[in-house]
Amino acid sequence: xxxxxxxxxxxxEQPSIGDFARIFRRIQAExxxxxxxHERAVEELLSALFAGGxxxxxxxxxxxxxxxxxxxxxxxxxxxxxxxxxxxxxxADITGTRVIxxxxxxxxxxxxxxxxxxxxxxxxxxxxxxxxKTQSALLEAMAELQVTAGATTYPLPPPYFxxxxxxxxxxxxxxxxxxxxxxxxxxKVRLGYPxxxxxVRIITATTGPEEAGVAPVFAVExxxxxxxxxxxLVREVIVAPPIEQYAARMVRATxxxxxxxxxxxxxxxxxxxxxxxxxxxxxxxxxxxLILGAxxxxxxxxxxxxxYDDIDQLAPAALEHRIMLNxxxxxxxxxxARIVEQVVKAVRPTRV
Amino acid sequence: MAQRQRDEQKLWLILFQLKxxxxxxxxxxxxxxxxSALAIVIVGAATVVAAALALRPLGFLLIAIIVAIxxxxxxxxxxxxxxxxxxxxxxxxxxxxxxxGLKGRLMTVLLMSESGQTSELWRYLVEDTYGRRGEFEPxxxxxxWFSRSIFALLTACILALFVVRIARLGLxxxxxxxxxxxxxxxxxxxxxxxRPADPGLEPNAExxxxxxxxxxxxxxxxxxxxxxNDKGGLSQWLNKARNLAGxxxxxxxxQQRRPPVELRLTDKDVAASEQPRSxxxxxxxxxxxxxNRPGTGKSxxxxxxxxxxxxxxxxxxxxxxxxxxxxxxxxxxxxxxxVGSPASGGAGSGGGVSHGAGSDPEHLFGPPSxxxxxxxxxxxxxxxxxxxxxxxxxxxxYIPPKIRAPLNDRQHEDEPIARASVPAADQITIKRVxxx
Numbered sequence: 001x002x003x004x005x006x007x008x009x010x011x012x013e014q015p016s017i018g019d020f021a022r023i024f025r026r027i028q029a030e031x032x033x034x035x036x037x038h039e040r041a042v043e044e045l046l047s048a049l050f051a052g053g054x055x056x057x058x059x060x061x062x063x064x065x066x067x068x069x070x071x072x073x074x075x076x077x078x079x080x081x082x083x084x085x086x087x088x089x090x091x092a093d094i095t096g097t098r099v100i101x102x103x104x105x106x107x108x109x110x111x112x113x114x115x116x117x118x119x120x121x122x123x124x125x126x127x128x129x130x131x132x133k134t135q136s137a138l139l140e141a142m143a144e145l146q147v148t149a150g151a152t153t154y155p156l157p158p159p160y161f162x163x164x165x166x167x168x169x170x171x172x173x174x175x176x177x178x179x180x181x182x183x184x185x186x187x188k189v190r191l192g193y194p195x196x197x198x199x200v201r202i203i204t205a206t207t208g209p210e211e212a213g214v215a216p217v218f219a220v221e222x223x224x225x226x227x228x229x230x231x232x233l234v235r236e237v238i239v240a241p242p243i244e245q246y247a248a249r250m251v252r253a254t255x256x257x258x259x260x261x262x263x264x265x266x267x268x269x270x271x272x273x274x275x276x277x278x279x280x281x282x283x284x285x286x287x288x289x290l291i292l293g294a295x296x297x298x299x300x301x302x303x304x305x306x307x308y309d310d311i312d313q314l315a316p317a318a319l320e321h322r323i324m325l326n327x328x329x330x331x332x333x334x335x336x337a338r339i340v341e342q343v344v345k346a347v348r349p350t351r352v
Numbered sequence: 353m354a355q356r357q358r359d360e361q362k363l364w365l366i367l368f369q370l371k372x373x374x375x376x377x378x379x380x381x382x383x384x385x386x387x388s389a390l391a392i393v394i395v396g397a398a399t400v401v402a403a404a405l406a407l408r409p410l411g412f413l414l415i416a417i418i419v420a421i422x423x424x425x426x427x428x429x430x431x432x433x434x435x436x437x438x439x440x441x442x443x444x445x446x447x448x449x450x451x452x453g454l455k456g457r458l459m460t461v462l463l464m465s466e467s468g469q470t471s472e473l474w475r476y477l478v479e480d481t482y483g484r485r486g487e488f489e490p491x492x493x494x495x496x497w498f499s500r501s502i503f504a505l506l507t508a509c510i511l512a513l514f515v516v517r518i519a520r521l522g523l524x525x526x527x528x529x530x531x532x533x534x535x536x537x538x539x540x541x542x543x544x545x546x547r548p549a550d551p552g553l554e555p556n557a558e559x560x561x562x563x564x565x566x567x568x569x570x571x572x573x574x575x576x577x578x579x580x581n582d583k584g585g586l587s588q589w590l591n592k593a594r595n596l597a598g599x600x601x602x603x604x605x606x607q608q609r610r611p612p613v614e615l616r617l618t619d620k621d622v623a624a625s626e627q628p629r630s631x632x633x634x635x636x637x638x639x640x641x642x643x644n645r646p647g648t649g650k651s652x653x654x655x656x657x658x659x660x661x662x663x664x665x666x667x668x669x670x671x672x673x674x675x676x677x678x679x680x681x682x683x684x685x686x687x688x689x690x691v692g693s694p695a696s697g698g699a700g701s702g703g704g705v706s707h708g709a710g711s712d713p714e715h716l717f718g719p720p721s722x723x724x725x726x727x728x729x730x731x732x733x734x735x736x737x738x739x740x741x742x743x744x745x746x747x748x749x750y751i752p753p754k755i756r757a758p759l760n761d762r763q764h765e766d767e768p769i770a771r772a773s774v775p776a777a778d779q780i781t782i783k784r785v786x787x788x
Contacts (some may be wrong), residue, residue: 015477176412240460242442304473304480305454307449352446352459 009350015226020233020299022227024050027075027217034071035064036205037198039280041189044293044317045163046074048233049227053186054142054162056177056321063191069123077216077223078120078159083138085130088118091137094124095147096154112149117141119256120157120224121272124164128174138162145292159227164345171337179280179324186289187314188321240303247290247311254323254339255281271346273339282322289318308351315344359475362482366461372490374444377437383499385434389427391508394408396423398512404604405519409597410590416600452488455479529737537613541565544617546572561617 015023024046031042041057045068048055057065066082073080083094096115102108116122117138124138141147145156164185165175182188193204218226252267256278274281294310314321320336329335386501396419439447445458451456464474486492510680541561546569561569774782 002602014472017473080435238460238464238473238477240456240463242446242459242463300597301455302480303455303457304471304477305456305460309455352442 015229015233017233017299017302017304019176021302023184023217023230024300027053030214030217031068031071032074032314035068036201036274037194038064038191038275040070041191042068044187044189047296047314048186049159050236050296051186052231053289053292054164054184056164056166056182056185056188057191058166058168058188059191060193061167063193065191066123066125068191069121069163071214073121074214075217076121076227077218077220078227080121080123081116081119082125083116084125087129087131089134091114091134094134095137095141096149100151112152114147114154114156117147117156118156120159120161122160122162124162126167127164128166129174130175132175132178135175135177135181139184143184150277157224159224159231160352179322182321183283183285186323187293187317187323189317199250234295234299235293237298239291239295240305243294243306243308243311244291246308246347246351247287247294249350250290250311250315250343251282251287251319253343253347254278254319256285269346269350271342273334273342277325278322278323278339279326279333282319286319286322290314293318312344312348316340319343361463361479363465363478366458366478366481366485367465369485369490370441370445370448370458370462373448373488374439374441376490376494377439377444377447380494380496380499381434381439384437384501385430387501387505388430390547391505392426392430393424394505394508394512396420398515401604402515402519404601409594409601409638412601413593413597416597448488448493451493454483454484454488457484458488481510535618538616538618541568541572541619544572557613557615559615559617561619565617565619569617594604597661605734605786
């Protein structure tokens, strides 16, 4: 239902802002039929989906990471695969490999068997258990949306959405993702322990005879197309130059004053915690994450433009996993969340 | 096409409303600057005027400098605050977004309208913003017409009036007290305690005395200042500062310098040494010894060439006929503090006494004079001793003025005539009359 101020869609194929907000809320509601709690995490997950990025989910075991991703796949009515990363997993196990097959005429030929990576929505469980080689195979697919096997490149079907999970405990025998790889994820979403009320509801929902019925929002044949249309609409959201400067300033404020690294241009905003505890700040991908995520938030609010507060709200999800802390931070028990909070406070007065 | 025109109209209305918001914000900033600067100037001026009325010159100068510096610093801060409060178009739009809860719509519309927006959602943004125009009406974004600094200006005006009035009252009471002081004061040199005065005080007295008394006075000055060492350059600078501050004070307050008091000094020793001579001159006929004294026996009113101003009162006193001193020859019995009285036997009294007594025909005639005689005739001198204490604690000792009052209210004033040379033929006749 359109509001009084909302104009009609530009074309029949392009959804309007109202359509976007309605679809988003509906997907959210369907997901929450199966996932109890984690409202902010679900919203960030969907924001990353519509922004065209991928998500790194961090949470202790049993907090619903896999259920969340599976439910998303069901609601969107898109193909969904799950990869459980282990130490012995090889890159070909996820990307696919060429096998020799006998044809009908008896001829043997190589045929590419696509791996589980070929789907619309992929869940990479405990990615930090895989070897760096296997990790990089997935990350290459995420960045380029294609897989190269032998001399042939196979594109991945759009929309392509990867959710990789991290188990923050049981770090023995794991291969922590390098910062350069972490940087490829648009947002990092945290799933914490549920509260008492939420736990009670979880118990009721999961131990009873009835299962949560999740209804798909899109029809199978149009799901991909509609999702792509919604993603294009996100890109149309207008960003004023002061907002872009604000996002850039926030990213640069996460970079410590190190002339060898940041070059000649120093950040105009100086944050003491950054200089003391940060080895490397956010890359420019952080600014892209801020703007794209803010665009989704603007559309949810019925706006065609980004506001400063949109940037502030997304700063933790977009920047925390891109900041590399030094040993002093670990010894003083300072985490990236606190750093980002101080950065947001320091940059806020520079608004126009 | 029609749709496009409607969109442009809506955009124009949005931008027009933004301009009105900006005008109102900048008007308040300008008012803040004007009212605050004016308030600072008024308070500063009132403080300076009050200091001019109430303080000594150096104190006034110090206060004036402090006030000037503080006013400059405060005005600079006011200017910076006013500049920060003023709004560019983007800032005005951002302020309207914040106050109207528009979440960046106005700022985005303003900036993107200038850059030629190609987004598919541009029309939606304009439509959406136009639909919310009630939320960014100028009266809603900035309800004030006047800056609150107008109250500071009003307070400053009231305070200034109050302060200046209080200071003026103090000055008026001081002026009234000063009016009661005499313009002429007579004092005995021996009773004077001479010490270096407060350098802040301006010269406020003219001293009249005979030559010997003046010399004694100079000796007394020298001994009084003998112990006062010269403080060197700092003292000079301080004096300059005082003079400057004093002149400034007078300019500000409009006060005129009080005419200097005429201080007439007498000296018992000088009077005593001259009394026999005056007696001698009073009895000897034709004695005109006074004629040989500088400035004596002359019918001059003002100071004679070659005479000192200190002798002028003596001249005035002696030159008129009918002096009480002449009648009674009781110059020794009059007040020693009265140098002008011919009864004191001052230096200038001899000639007049000799003329009035007519006791020496040979010395009856004095040299001709181009100036007429004085007209202090038929007047009695009323004198009084100075008092060491004042009735009011802390007030200076009262030195009563010397009063010359006429004996007869209906007495016409003498018409002075210039002394002329007596023709030789007449001189013989006149001498013969005196001899008889």
